[in-house]
Amino acid sequence: MAAREELIKKIQALLPQDAVCRDDSYKAGVVFAAQAPLGKLREAIKLCEGCGYYLESITALDFQDTFELVYHLNCYEPTSRISLRVLFGHDQSPPTVSDIFASALWQEREVCEFFGIRFTDHPDLRPLLLPEDADFTPLRKTFGAVHAYHKREEIYG
């Protein structure tokens, strides 16, 4: 539990009070969710690295009004998973975290090819799973048939 409490304390110090939300019931599979502004993302991820966490998953959510990146981080202790979330516009580029966690090298490549999110300063953004010449971004809600394309507030509001 030590790493988890230490990290939560550090992130609470970094981000404003209303951006963090703790849930000890582990209902959504995370003990702690934090909404970071784009500019503080790398700082928050660095804190996780310093506390012995590993980067479990990076994925994006596509909403009508915004993109949302969801980083799940975990450490080798019971029920310690946290999520870091960052909102940014469809025309913006988030910074890479691949120099902090090597596993982001591939995970960001995957997010890039499926959502068209170009991570700045990423050394190698070739498609990972799609063909080399893929000029489409399949997991965008504008691609193919989709059931719903919501504004973010319709789900999380």
Next chain:
Amino acid sequence: MAEHFPEPVVEQIYTLNLGPQHPSTHGVLRVLLDLDGEFIIKADPVIGYGHRGHEKMAENRTYKQFMPNSSRMDYLSGLLYNHGFVLAVEKLAGVQVPERAKYIRVICSELNRISSHLLWFGTYVMDLGGFTPFLYAFDDRENILDILDRVTGSRLTYSYCRFGGVTRDIDAEFIAMTRKFIARLRSRWDDYHNLVTKNVIFIHRTRGVGIIDAQLARQFGVVGPNLRACGVAFDARKSEPYEVYDRFDFEVPTGVKGDALDRYNVRLQEMEQSCRIIEQALDQLPSGPHINEMAPFKVRPPKGEVYLAFESARGLTGYYLVSDGSPYPYRCHIRVPSFGNLHVLTEVLKGTLVADAISILGSIDVVIPEIDR
């Protein structure tokens, strides 16, 4: 081998394509190897040949329609994936599961884990040139497939779980077959150890080969037996117990060095631990219904999200579901263990011999279609 690695002479770099159809790549994997003589100076895995777009498919199907897809990602531990998906949806939608169903799921999942490890054992030793153990392992695995076939109706791509239970109850015959199988498997350990574990060629091919230390594992998000082989006792069944795993007494086997031999030993010990879990589950098996008849036919989880982690045969796997309140998931992301386990090879293969590359690739037990999704 890394200490003998000389500085590469740039003019002599030779690029070798390992795969996409190499027998040791376990799925369609291509690895671009830059060689200096017999030493690898750069390895670049090329994946995606088996990409089917499961995450996009999920968005166009109801939760129930997507369920059969779940076992087609990692086809060697399909039941575990099926189980995990059902757990995630149940957690999101608040569906109640009868006690008996929970035990049945655990029993079948652990059987599936053993069958996956047995297949790995057989193919790994075959990669290293030993054909006989492969036949032994497949003989044992066939017993599991028969047991699971009897209750689930399929041999590989199971879709046995339902939201609120399992599709078919187990009977006395199933229990007898399972107990008989466990006794049989235990009587085979001696054969396995005599054939492989004590084999001097096998030891030379694996000891000190492909070392993944704890720091490297954390950097690349390595999980499962590969992580436990370097001494980190991390198992989702212990760290965030799902289903009824907190009621069983079992250990998390770990290694010391994190080399291929440790990974081999960890997996062999894990099979024994799975046997222990199955035995306890059979002893504790409660009576009652095997499915919650009141579970909704069309699942409509409330708005929100869930991240459910479970331990597949290859490590911690996670389903990340976002619901907009409709019967269709708004987003379904699957965090697969082989992703990090394969990615770490770009670092581990540097400075090793080509022959060791096959040994290392086999020892980390990747299933490519799970990465490709």
